[in-house]
Amino acid sequence: MLHSVIISANQEEKAFLKAKEEARKLLITNPDLEKNPDFFLITDLRTIKINQIRELKQAFSLKPYQEKYKVALIKNAHLLTQEAQNALLKTLEEPPPKCFLFLTTNNKEALLSTILSRCQIIELREKSPDQRTEEVSQNHQEVKDLAEKIIKTGVAGRLKLATSLAYNNQEATQFCLNQLAFFRRQMRQKPDRNLVFLNQQFFQAINLLKVNVNPQLVVGNLLLSYPKSLKIEPTGRQGKTS
Numbered sequence: 001m002l003h004s005v006i007i008s009a010n011q012e013e014k015a016f017l018k019a020k021e022e023a024r025k026l027l028i029t030n031p032d033l034e035k036n037p038d039f040f041l042i043t044d045l046r047t048i049k050i051n052q053i054r055e056l057k058q059a060f061s062l063k064p065y066q067e068k069y070k071v072a073l074i075k076n077a078h079l080l081t082q083e084a085q086n087a088l089l090k091t092l093e094e095p096p097p098k099c100f101l102f103l104t105t106n107n108k109e110a111l112l113s114t115i116l117s118r119c120q121i122i123e124l125r126e127k128s129p130d131q132r133t134e135e136v137s138q139n140h141q142e143v144k145d146l147a148e149k150i151i152k153t154g155v156a157g158r159l160k161l162a163t164s165l166a167y168n169n170q171e172a173t174q175f176c177l178n179q180l181a182f183f184r185r186q187m188r189q190k191p192d193r194n195l196v197f198l199n200q201q202f203f204q205a206i207n208l209l210k211v212n213v214n215p216q217l218v219v220g221n222l223l224l225s226y227p228k229s230l231k232i233e234p235t236g237r238q239g240k241t242s
Contacts, residue, residue, distance in 0.1 A: 004092055004101040006077070006116065008108045009124035015104035016075050018124060023071045024167075026100055030066065032167050038067040043075035050083040053091070060096045070099045077103035078110035085112050092118040143182045150226050162220035172215035176205050176222065186233055194227045201225045 005022070009015040023039060024031040033039045040059045042052050056072055064070050074080070080088065089112060091101075108116065150158060166172035180202040187195040205222045209215060 003099075004095075004103070004119040005122060006103045006105065006108055006111070006119045007122045007124065008105055010106055012076060012104060012106040014124055015106065016073075018122070019073050019075075019102040019104045022102060023073060023100075026069050026071050027067050034168055036067070037065045038070045040070070040072040041075065042072065044079055045076075046079065048074065048076070048080045048084050050081065050087050053080075053084045053087040057087070057091055060091065060099045064098060068098065072099070072101050074101070074103045077105045078107040080111070085115060089114055089118075139178070140182065143178045144232065147179060147182060147226075148232055150223055151228065151230055151232070155224065158223040158226070159220050162216055162223050165223075166215040166219040169209055169212065169215045172219050173206060173209050175219060176202050176209070180206075189233045192230075194230045198226065198230070 005019075007015040007019050007022075009018070020033060023033060027033065027036050027039060030036045033041070040056060042048060042056060044052070056074075059072065060070060062070070074088075092115065103111075103119065105111070108121070150161065153161065165175045180199065183195055183198055183202070186192075187199065201222055205218050208218045
């Protein structure tokens with residue numbers, strides 16, 4: 001059975017990231033989507049044509065190589081031409097087994113009503129100020145917990161951790177930015193030579209990622225640079241200094 005989901009958001013990139021997150025939950029053998037033969041991505045900046053949907057149908061006709069399911073993701077689904085939408089509709093009406101399909105869009109009204117009716121629709125709504133404040137607080141705690149885990153972990157454990165933090169360039173960069181922001185706040189609370197060194201390592205890692213150096217290699221080297229002697233100030237002190 002084909003499980004089809006439309007993820008809609010004002011910012012298409014948010015919908016795309018959510019879809020990739022859901023895809024990884026299904027593709028557990030190899031969560032690196034770019035290298036997983038059971039993952040199929042369709043994307044275009046102008047129009048998505050019928051030939052691309054035919055390629056999707058061909059991919060779905062094959063059994064999974066290494067996963068339990070095959071997963072496809074159509075980014076910017078509102079760019080599907082009328083012909084492509086009609087071809088996709090036939091796939092939704094006669095679903096192949098063990099296949100999941102995600103469509104992301106910031107304009108779901110551009111899709112045929114018959115496609116909408118055959119898909120589960122997830123709306124990513126804008127958060128209220130209170131929700132954003134709560135989310136920032138929760139994210140701060142998660143980043144702090146991860147930093148403490150890295151510091152306590154040995155060399156082999158850090159390298160293993162790097163593989164889960166850097167599926168691709170985008171996620172590796174986000175990890176670096178989150179940790180950089182956290183340790184900058186730490187440095188404002190209590191300046192430390194180790195923190196100055198670590199912040200320099202973050203900037204170096206981000207610059208390497210900008211020129212497409214292997215993200216797992218970059219993050220692996222970065223994690224090895226976390227000083228074992230580094231002490232993290234309690235979260236409760238956050239915001240007491242400027």
